[in-house]
Amino acid sequence: MESRHLRYALAVAEHQHFGRAAAALGIAQPPLSQQIAALERELGARLFDRTARGVFPTAAGEAFLARARRALAEMSAAVSDAGRAARGETGRLRLGFIGSALLELLPSVLGQFIRDRPEVRLGLAEMSTRRSTAALLAGELDIAIGRGGPRGAGAEDLVSVTVGRDHLVAVVGAAHPFAGQSKVSVEQLRGQHLIVAPADEEPAVAAWLTALLDEGTEASTPARSGGVTEAWDAHTIIGLASCGVGVGLGPACLRVAARPDVQVCEVSPRVELPELVMSFRSQDRSPVLAAFLDITRERCPGVAEQLERRLGPR
Amino acid sequence: MESRHLRYALAVAEHQHFGRAAAALGIAQPPLSQQIAALERELGARLFDRTARGVFPTAAGEAFLARARRALAEMSAAVSDAGRAARGETGRLRLGFIGSALLELLPSVLGQFIRDRPEVRLGLAEMSTRRSTAALLAGELDIAIGRGGPRGAGAEDLVSVTVGRDHLVAVVGAAHPFAGQSKVSVEQLRGQHLIVAPADEEPAVAAWLTALLDEGTEASTPARSGGVTEAWDAHTIIGLASCGVGVGLGPACLRVAARPDVQVCEVSPRVELPELVMSFRSQDRSPVLAAFLDITRERCPGVAEQLERRLGPR
DNA sequence: CGCGGCCGATATCTCCTGGATATCGGCTCG
DNA sequence: CGAGCCGATATCCAGGAGATATCGGCCGCG
Numbered sequence: 001m002e003s004r005h006l007r008y009a010l011a012v013a014e015h016q017h018f019g020r021a022a023a024a025l026g027i028a029q030p031p032l033s034q035q036i037a038a039l040e041r042e043l044g045a046r047l048f049d050r051t052a053r054g055v056f057p058t059a060a061g062e063a064f065l066a067r068a069r070r071a072l073a074e075m076s077a078a079v080s081d082a083g084r085a086a087r088g089e090t091g092r093l094r095l096g097f098i099g100s101a102l103l104e105l106l107p108s109v110l111g112q113f114i115r116d117r118p119e120v121r122l123g124l125a126e127m128s129t130r131r132s133t134a135a136l137l138a139g140e141l142d143i144a145i146g147r148g149g150p151r152g153a154g155a156e157d158l159v160s161v162t163v164g165r166d167h168l169v170a171v172v173g174a175a176h177p178f179a180g181q182s183k184v185s186v187e188q189l190r191g192q193h194l195i196v197a198p199a200d201e202e203p204a205v206a207a208w209l210t211a212l213l214d215e216g217t218e219a220s221t222p223a224r225s226g227g228v229t230e231a232w233d234a235h236t237i238i239g240l241a242s243c244g245v246g247v248g249l250g251p252a253c254l255r256v257a258a259r260p261d262v263q264v265c266e267v268s269p270r271v272e273l274p275e276l277v278m279s280f281r282s283q284d285r286s287p288v289l290a291a292f293l294d295i296t297r298e299r300c301p302g303v304a305e306q307l308e309r310r311l312g313p314r
Numbered sequence: 315m316e317s318r319h320l321r322y323a324l325a326v327a328e329h330q331h332f333g334r335a336a337a338a339l340g341i342a343q344p345p346l347s348q349q350i351a352a353l354e355r356e357l358g359a360r361l362f363d364r365t366a367r368g369v370f371p372t373a374a375g376e377a378f379l380a381r382a383r384r385a386l387a388e389m390s391a392a393v394s395d396a397g398r399a400a401r402g403e404t405g406r407l408r409l410g411f412i413g414s415a416l417l418e419l420l421p422s423v424l425g426q427f428i429r430d431r432p433e434v435r436l437g438l439a440e441m442s443t444r445r446s447t448a449a450l451l452a453g454e455l456d457i458a459i460g461r462g463g464p465r466g467a468g469a470e471d472l473v474s475v476t477v478g479r480d481h482l483v484a485v486v487g488a489a490h491p492f493a494g495q496s497k498v499s500v501e502q503l504r505g506q507h508l509i510v511a512p513a514d515e516e517p518a519v520a521a522w523l524t525a526l527l528d529e530g531t532e533a534s535t536p537a538r539s540g541g542v543t544e545a546w547d548a549h550t551i552i553g554l555a556s557c558g559v560g561v562g563l564g565p566a567c568l569r570v571a572a573r574p575d576v577q578v579c580e581v582s583p584r585v586e587l588p589e590l591v592m593s594f595r596s597q598d599r600s601p602v603l604a605a606f607l608d609i610t611r612e613r614c615p616g617v618a619e620q621l622e623r624r625l626g627p628r
Numbered sequence: 629c630g631c632g633g634c635c636g637a638t639a640t641c642t643c644c645t646g647g648a649t650a651t652c653g654g655c656t657c658g
Numbered sequence: 659c660g661a662g663c664c665g666a667t668a669t670c671c672a673g674g675a676g677a678t679a680t681c682g683g684c685c686g687c688g
Contacts, residue, residue: 001389003317004675018636031676033637043393045400049599050636052684059600060400067392071385075315078381079357086359086374285363286373318646332665345647347666364665366655631687638681644674652667658660 003075005039006068008032009047013065016054084119088287094123096132097145098202099233101276103253105145105164105300112295120288128201128232133158136279142289147251148204148274157282161306163296164276166251168212170265171195171241171258178247183268186212191226193246195237198230204274209249212271238262278303282310317389319353320382322346323361327379330368398433402601408437410446411459412516413547415590417567419459419478419614426609434602442515442546447472450593456603461565462518462588471596475620477610478590480565482526484579485509485555485572492561497582500526505540507560509551512544518588523563526585552576592617596624 011021012032022032040047047061057065084090093113097106114122127135129146136144136158144150149160170189172178178188190213199206229245231237234257241248242262248254251273255264278296280289297304325335326346336346354361361375371379398404407427411420428436441449443460450458450472458464463474484503486492492502504527513520543559545551548571555562556576562568565587569578592610594603611618 001317001393003315003385003389006389006392019634027675028677029636030638030678035675037637043396043400045396047396052635055636058400059405059602060396063399063404064392064396067388067395071317071388071392074381074385074388075317075320078320078378078385079315081381082357082359082361082374082378085377086357086372090377091373288373333663341646342648343665344649344667349646351666366664369665629688632685633687634685635683636681637683639679640677641679642675642677644676646671646673648669648671650667650669652665654664654666656661656663658662 001039001042003072005035006072008035009039009061010065010068010072012036012048012055013057013061016056018055086287088120088289088291089117090119091286091288092121092123093143093286093288093292094125094141095143095145096125096127096135096141098129098132098147098276099126100147100166100251100253101145101164102126103234103256105276109292109295109299112299113292116295117288117291120291126233128198129205130201130203133279136281139281142280142284142286143292144279146204146277146279147202148208149277150279151203158279159282159307159310160277160279161296161300161303161310162275163278163300163303166253166273166276167270168249168267168273169252169254170267171238171248171250171254171262172265173242173244174261174263175244176241176247176263178265179263182265184247184265185268186215186271189213189247189249189267193226193229195229195231195240195246195248197250198232201232208274315353315356317386319349320386322349323353323375324379324382324386326350326362326369327371327375330370332369400601402434402603402605403431404433405600405602406435406437407457407600407602407606408439408455409457409459410439410441410449410455412443412446412461412590413440414461414480414565414567415459415478416440417548417570419590423606423609423613426613427606430609431602431605434605440547442512443519444515444517447593450595453595456594456598456600457606458593460518460591460593461516462522463591464593465517472593473596473621473624474591474593475610475617475624476589477592477614477617480567480587480590481584482563482581482587483566483568484581485552485562485564485568485576486579487556487558488575488577489558490555490561490577492579493577496579498561498579499582500529500585503527503561503563503581507540507543509543509545509554509560509562511564512546515546522588 008021008025011025012018015021015024018032019029022029025032036047043060043064045060046058047064048055049058081090110122113120129144129148132141132144132146133150135141136150145163150158170178170184178184196209197205226246229240231240231248234250234254237248237250238254238257238259240246242259258264280293293307297307322335322339325339326332329335329338332346333343336343339346350362357374357378359374360372361378362369362371395404424436427434443458443462446455446458446460447464449455450464459477464472484492484498492498510523511519540560543554545554545562548564548568551562551564552568552571552573554560556573572578594607607621611621
């Protein structure tokens with residue numbers, strides 16, 4: 001049995017007339033009679049009573065037609081659903097991001113995305129750069145936003161573009177000696193007890209910070225004698241700084257989360273943190289991802305050029 | 315698009331392999347590739363990613379396959395539903411019957427029918443012979459059970475068989491002169507105030523009763539000087555008799571509904587009422603009706619022969 | 629009561645297309 | 659780097675869907 005049989009049976013039921021049904025179907029009457037006869041033979045049941053006053057469905061016909069209508073509705077829904085999914089109007093986008101992306105980048109991009117693609121299910125999860133990279137490679141995420149971008153095994157399967165930059169600031173409690181100054185130097189940070197992102201979760205930031213603090217010192221000299229406390233997120237860094245644990249270090253957007261009892265000091269001279277990087281699987285042809293990238297292209301200067309360069313030979 | 319495309323796409327999704335999917339479908343691999351390619355062309359969307367590690371559905375493919383599964387399920391349900399309807403396992407049977415059928419015939423036949431065909435929706439309505447005949451002809455009923463069977467316009471479109479016989483009994487209140495006797499004669503009934511079924515609703519019974527009472531009297535003599543009260547159902551007849559309105563007349567099965575404060579008298583010599591008759595439209599080929607007739611055939615002696623005679627030249 | 633017309637079924641032919649066979653091209657893996 | 663697997667492509671064939679012509683039955687009309 002083919003869906004053609006369903007369409008033909010429904011046409012006959014609708015017109016109560018083989019000739020007119022055939023015309024509506026764009027075929028001649030004999031083949032329609034044949035197809036209905038073949039269908040009835042296959043079902044082992046007569047579907048229509050051919051009377052002098054018209055063609056009417058039997059009880060079996062009624063039962064069959066009801067199902068046939070639903071089957072054809074599912075088929076046309078299959079077509080339109082596939083089209084919408086292919087155009088990226090429906091589907092799912094799972095996004096893993098570092099907390100600081102939530103302070104500036106994501107509100108803008110996600111707002112636009114949700115307006116453009118209201119039927120796409122968004123999965124949002126804040127996580128470290130290491131975890132989002134691993135989840136992206138494992139296929140558990142579609143987009144990862146982290147600092148410094150993915151490195152290590154599997155990174156060659158990903159495409160990464162810079163979507164934001166921040167410079168370093170220091171956060172101290174009111175009682176801290178730095179509290180009076182609006183600026184601190186890198187030199188001053190050496191020897192302080194520092195509150196920073198976990199080294200194994202944010203490898204790029206950790207490596208960069210080590211390089212920054214070791215700069216110009218002897219390799220043998222223990223540069224950070226003050227020790228280090230690792231904190232996962234902005235609010236923890238600020239909280240620890242406020243109660244005098246040490247000097248919090250992080251991107252300038254930490255200011256957004258600052259509280260009255262801490263002071264945020266610029267670091268002088270100004271130094272840039274590893275960039276905010278958005279990654280996705282280079283093999284991922286998802287139209288939803290493409291739509292998200294389009295929006296990122298519009299909203300983040302420079303992203304268009306980076307994507308063109310990296311995706312050029314597609 | 316034909317349902318073949320859905321089957322093929324599902325096979326590919328299931329096996330993640332064109333060759334094995336084709337083997338499972340009983341066709342060669344090239345036509346399968348072609349059909350999938352044609353489907354993708356028609357949809358304007360790629361449904362499968364052909365990678366080195368296997369064939370996997372795209373987002374559009376997932377959406378399509380989900381609908382395709384439902385569409386095919388509806389199609390096979392259409393086949394089985396049509397079959398069950400054709401075999402009379404599902405469907406509807408609307409039955410109109412005179413009250414006295416409920417006292418003996420229907421409990422037996424309906425019990426068996428409900429056991430045999432639990433999924434058939436039964437519509438039961440008690441009504442007069444005139445109304446059930448009209449409803450049957452109007453297509454509002456599938457079976458009518460009345461007394462004396464249909465007559466008048468349209469009766470030639472119906473098939474009727476006798477399914478029960480009853481003899482006449484008289485019902486009187488305790489204070490009635492007949493209360494002492496266990497038998498009354500037809501002669502004694504003449505001149506009594508009679509409680510009988512409505513003449514226009516039960517034409518066969520009324521005509522038969524008139525003939526019975528007029529038997530042997532002069533045409534000019536007013537035979538029933540006692541007058542008549544018409545009552546629709548057994549309980550009303552008995553109720554009216556009990557409070558002395560007159561002598562209730564009805565089939566012997568009235569005894570089933572009798573109360574302590576009335577007496578049911580045999581009429582002597584015993585006379586038969588018009589038969590209990592079951593009718594259906596001779597054009598009706600409903601398998602549910604056929605199943606009901608089969609049960610009637612088993613349970614009512616003589617019905618098989620009557621049906622064979624009347625339906626023989628089908 | 630017969631005849632004309634409508635409608636679905638049947639007969640026959642044609643041609644499209646779904647399927648088979650053979651082969652190619654690309655990728656993976658030993 | 660070559661063997662082998664797998665999907666795509668090329669080519670051919672045949673079954674069957676559909677077109678045309680015609681039949682047969684039923685209804686309605688004169």
